[in-house]
Amino acid sequence: MNRYDSAVLRSFLEEKGHRWTDDVVDADLIIVNTCAVRQHAENRAIGRLEELVSLKRKQPDKKVGIIGCVAQELGEKIFKxxxxxDFVVGTDKISAIxxxxxxxAERKVYTDIDEKFYGLASPPHIEDGDFSAFVTIMRGCDNFCSYCIVPYVRGxxxxxxxQKIIDExxxxxxxxxxxxxxxxxxxxxxxxxxIDFSKLLEMVAQIENIARIRFITNHPKDFSKKILDVVEKYRDKIPASFHLPLQSGSDKILAAMNRKYTISQYLSIVEDIYRRFPDAIITTDIIVGFPGEDENDFLQTITALNEIGFGGIFAFRYSVRNGTKAAKLKDNVPETEKIARLNEIIKLGIRLAQKYSKKQIGTIQKVLLGNISKKNPEFITSxxxxxRVVLIPRREFFKKFVDVKIEKASTWVLWGKPIIFHNKPF
Ligand code: SF4
Incomplete structure (x- = not known):
């Protein structure tokens, strides 16, 4: 979402006559867009800003400011x-830039919440040759998962x-x-x-020249059969690829996290997905070391992960976010234990991802061609x-989709041989 917001801000500033530069020394204005979801991300953003403001010693006219969730969360306090x-602009006041x-401007800090703000009207900046783009369809969150700062900073x-989404x-x-x-x-x-999400998805699937549609993030408590019906109806355009954050395999911890589903409800969604789409990929997020997570809760998470067989797991260790409900709980899982649990989940995630990738060998998949691989310049990434990233041998390409036979797999990358080039992208 931050990448999307930055791309919109870029268009907004270009419409006002400003010019983009990649060079921080050349820039008259530097804006750091920030994420507050974990303390680590926040620390990195502050560290980066400290480096950037030091450029002002030699270039006093240069302006450096912060936007995004850390700006919203800390406001005035950042000046300490x-x-x-030069400025602090929160999530709903971006137009103040x-x-x-x-x-x-009358102030240096703009962090008022505007519940009617859908984002700047400018379309996001798209580079020439980009095949893929993000489109934000909503802002904020009402779920108040007990560990999460998002509802407090995004409103x-x-x-x-x-119509705004379709036009974009x-x-x-x-x-x-x-x-x-x-x-x-x-x-x-x-x-x-x-218009609910399933209807919106269908409207997007009917847009001419859009060949592939993805969506993130899903919440298990709101994941409906109607969404799966639309995926089924538009299988050519909407891959059966679902990111469905589980967070924990223990009902006790899920309740403490205020996730509003149980593990058996989650399993029944997964069952439904695999029944309708046997080749589906489901990926997930896991937090280890949440307050009160004992050995038994952790083992239940391991059991659930093995049972579901995720194609990818994004694992994090719990970090306290001030102002959230969980911040009032005793952070009682020792750091060493959190790290040990995290490492175990990461290893399991790699094993499961390898298993999924290996299953793809021999299949034929319609891949979307990207650019020349930076790591392996003799391959095109797609x-x-x-x-999953698919690497195919480089040659002169002029089509956007190609059917590829998967011949080899590592954890996250597949290697394929092109067999059919589509004259039309879809
Ligand atoms: S983790 Fe929960 S509160 Fe945070 S953004 Fe996701 S659904 Fe909303």
Missing amino acids: KIPTL ADIIDGT RERSKPP IKLAAERGVVEITLLGQNVNSYRYGD TAPSG
């Missing part, structure tokens, strides 16, 4: 850490008007984008009038419907 920072740059959930996607398609990823903290709870 970085007194020479224009006044700040023009020198007409209440609001869904973007469907059509514009991206005109610029050559064929793959769209719909973004939201919980896309399943999208609702605008009588993505399979599952989201």
Whole structure:
């Protein structure tokens, strides 16, 4: 979502006559977009800002500011850490950047929450040759998972008007984008009038020249059969690839996390997905070391992960976020234990991902061609419907989709041989 917000901000500033540079020394204005979801991300953002403001010693006219969730969370307090920072703009007040740059702003800190703000009107910046683009469909979150800071920094959930989403996607398609990823903290709870997420997904699937649609993130409590019906109806365009954060395999911990589902409810969604799409890939997020997680809770998580057979696991160790409900609980899992549990989940995640990737050998998959691989310049990178990177030998390409026979697999990457080039991308 931050990448999307940054791409929108770039267009907004370019519309106002500013010019993009990749060079921080050359830049008159540097804006750091930040994530507050983990303490580690926040520390890194502050460290980076400290480095950047030091450039002002030699270039006093340079402006450096912070936007995003850390800006929203810390507001005025950031000046105690970085007194020479020029501005702090929170998630709903991003348009204030224009006044700040023009020198007409009345303040240096803009962190008011605006529940009606859907984001800047500018379309996100798209590079020439980009095949893939993100589109945010909603902002904020109402779920208040007890460990999570997002509802406090992104505000209440609001869904973007469907027409605005459709127009944005059509514009991206005109610029050559064929793959769209719909973004939201919980896309399943999208609702605008009588348009819910399944209806929106169908509307997007009907847009001409959009060949592949992904969506993240799903919340198990809102994941409906209607969504699976639309995936089934538009199988060519919507891959059966679902990111479904589980967080823990223990009902006790799920309740303490305020996740609002049980492990058996989660398993029944998974069963439904695999019954309808035997080749589906399901990926997940896990937090280890949540307050009160004992050995037995952790073993239940391991059991659930093995049983479900995820194609990818994103694992994190619990970190306290001030202001959340969980911050009031005793952070009683020792750090060494958190690290040991995290390492065990990471190893299991790798084993499961390898198992999924190996199963792909011999299959034929319609992959979307990307660019020349930076690590392996003799290969073109592309993505399979599952989201796995597929490397295929480099040659002159002029089509966007190609059918590839998968011949080899490592944990996260598949190697394939092109067999059919599509004259039309889809
Ligand atoms: S669903 Fe829970 S974890 Fe996700 S953004 Fe909302 S509060 Fe945070």
